[in-house]
Amino acid sequence: MDIFKPIYSTPLASAALPDIPQGYQLLRAGGPFMQANGPLYVRRDGAQLYFGLRVEQRHCNPMGVLHGGMMASFCDMLLPLTVLGQEGPVKNRFLPTISLQIDYLAPSPLGCWLEGRGELLRATRSMVFAQGLVRADGTPCARVSGVFKIGPEIPPEFNGDLLASPASG
Template structure:
C-alpha cells in the first residue's frame, strides 16, 4: 500500500527525541492558535485488528499537548514539560492508512503546572479526546527541543 502524502503545509516535527524518531514520523503545521500535529497510520503503528494501536495513539496525544504548548507559549520555549497525568478517551478506530491529526489548547498555566486538552481526528472523524497535566520544568541547557 502506497502512503498518501500528508495534507498541504505539514512538515516533519522539529522537536522531540529518539523515541519520536523511532515511532513517527510526526508532522507539524502552522503556528500560534492554528498549530497542528499529524501522522499517517502505517502498518507498524497497527494492532492485530489492523487499526492504530492505542499505545501509538497515546504516544501521539502525549506529544500533541506539550508540543502545542511549547509552540504557542513563548515563556515555555526551551523548557522540559514532563507528563504528570494523561487522560485519553478513545472514540473510534483510526484504520491503516488514515491521516491522524490533532489540535490542542492550554486551559490553565500556573507557576509549575500546565493544564491542556485536545481533540484528535482520523480522516476528519474524531478518534480521541485527550487532557493532561504537565510539570513546567527548568530551562534545558543549550537545547531547543525540550518539550519532547
C-alpha cells in the same frame, strides 16, 4: 528564543513527503523514541499548531487500526508541544507528563491521516493543564487531557528542533 524551526526549508523538499497533507513538515522532537515510532508532522496556522501522523502498518494492532499505545504517544507529544508553540509563561520549558487521560472515541484505520489540535487551559507556577482532540480522516477518534510539570529551560542545543513560526521561517 523560538524552539520551532523547519526541518525542510524548501518547497521542493516539503513536496517530496509522500501522502502528507499540504503545509505539514516533519517534526524533529521527542528524542529517539518518537524518531523510531513516528514520523510525526506539524503545521502552523497562525498561533495554532496541528500535529499529524499517517497511520502505517507498524503503528497498528492486529485488527489493522492504530494501536492505543501509539495514540497515547501521539497525544503525549501533541499537548506539551502545542503549549510550547504558544506565547506565554512556559515558552522554551521542558514539560514532562504528570497525567495523561485519553478517551478513545473511534478507530483510526490503517492509512488514515491522524490530525491533532491541542490547547492550553491553564498554567500555574509549576504546572500546565491542556486538552486536545484528535481526528482520523476528519472523524473525532480521541479526546485527550493532561497535566504537565513546568521543568527546566530547554537547553540551547535543542532550540530550533520543531517548527518556525511563519515570521521566522
